[in-house]
């Protein structure tokens with residue numbers, strides 16, 4: 001049994017993974033994320049931190065995911081996953097940044113000791129870690145650095161390598177490992193267990209309903225291609241995928257003009273799908289680590305591209321859950337709610353607020369997830385397609401003990417129970433969310449057009465502004481208002497007031513060195529104009545170089 005910090009071992013390994021000079025790392029909304037070639041020392045140190053986190057929790061299994069999600073192929077990143085499959089607790093994010101930025105091995109050891117002291121960690125506790133990576137070319141070497149960290153801190157068996165898989169699978173493995181044999185048992189802790197669980201729930205939910213049409217899925221040339229291929233085998237004859245953008249060999253293709261982020265930001269169809277979609281036929285896009293989902297189709301009348309984003313998914317799913325809860329005879333006994341961020345389309349918020357409680361929280365899945373847990377059933381989605389549904393313990397217990405009094409109530413209760421299995425409540429999950437959408441559409445007999453007709457999105461525009469110091473931008477009211485720089489919000493308000501149905505807000509990105517400007521308004525032209533006016537205002541107020549001022553800024 002380990003009783004002291006294995007300082008010599010740590011020192012030896014740390015010398016093999018030196019921090020690059022003059023780089024400052026920050027554990028942000030999505031963990032560490034930058035060029036893959038810069039991350040060797042960070043990976044090693046996150047191996048050590050994952051071990052410490054596990055020891056701090058008495059040996060519970062901690063997850064480590066090596067991915068940069070929708071970022072370009074040359075980037076990579078790492079995030080730690082807490083025992084129930086949720087994001088790393090906030091106080092530990094600062095430990096991560098603290099360890100990552102130690103300039104030397106000596107400083108690193110000192111910082112490790114400080115973390116042990118501050119976290120009240122008993123080093124003699126066991127440590128268990130499961131880790132995985134996406135398909136990025138830099139991933140294998142970075143995992144080797146991570147493994148050195150796990151060994152150095154004494155993780156049992158050097159950790160469990162789950163190989164190349166999606167972010168949601170890794171979260172599932174963490175949760176199932178930690179709940180095995182407990183009342184909160186979440187399934188078999190294996191990738192096969194994950195596919196089997198989803199497949200069984202899907203079959204139960206689709207039974208007696210018309211089969212959904214084969215679905216084109218854009219896998220962003222990333223790891224989602226592997227999970228779609230593996231899952232397809234479990235649902236033969238029940239559900240058919242037509243995977244595209246599945247090239248994992250050709251360099252440079254990951255997320256390139258493909259995937260959920262491309263669809264959301266360009267508001268257009270990925271080029272590889274052009275000519276493949278017939279009018280009205282729906283298709284879906286995953287992002288590079290398969291935790292985000294976007295749907296789209298071409299209008300039956302005009303062949304125009306129509307996007308069904310996270311807000312539309314939330315509206316569809318929440319509406320269906322409300323109906324099921326009512327049909328099960330459980331109205332008033334389960335509180336349903338939706339959680340959004342300021343980026344949710346104003347029309348979606350209006351639509352939802354008429355039907356159920358809606359909460360707005362700051363950007364970042366951990367905020368959404370946490371707020372959703374306050375509801376009996378909490379539906380949360382970011383507009384970019386990252387989200388899921390969480391069920392409280394009380395709701396799960398109620399569903400399992402409920403005595404329906406009519407066949408309709410029995411059916412609705414069974415469907416709700418199956419949905420708790422189909423949905424990956426640990427984290428946003430493109431595959432599980434896709435199946436959820438398909439089940440809801442099949443239940444309602446809806447086409448993409450019918451789904452889209454629930455409300456019309458307000459035209460919107462998202463613009464990035466490069467400023468010398470984004471840390472100067474402080475917000476309040478779930479990021480919808482700036483408190484600093486002082487006076488800027490009033491100027492934004494004055495611009496917004498000129499537009500019908502206008503809304504705009506400004507905040508510093510947590511993942512990029514930029515400030516984001518969001519605007520929406522009654523027409524496309526007005527939304528663009530408002531966004532570029534606010535962007536110009538932010539740029540000028542920050543003292544931006546007039547010679548470098550982007551020409552679209554007004």
Ligand SMILES: CC(=O)N[C@H]1[C@@H](OP(=O)(O)O)O[C@H](CO)[C@@H](O)[C@@H]1O
Nearest residue numbers: 029030364365382384509510511512
């Ligand atoms: C406008 C937007 O899409 N922001 C994204 C982006 O955060 P920023 O803090 O805006 O850079 O990355 C986050 C992590 O993936 C995601 O949670 C969030 O929704």
Ligand SMILES: [Mg+2]
Nearest residue numbers: 069287289291
């Ligand atoms: Mg992602």
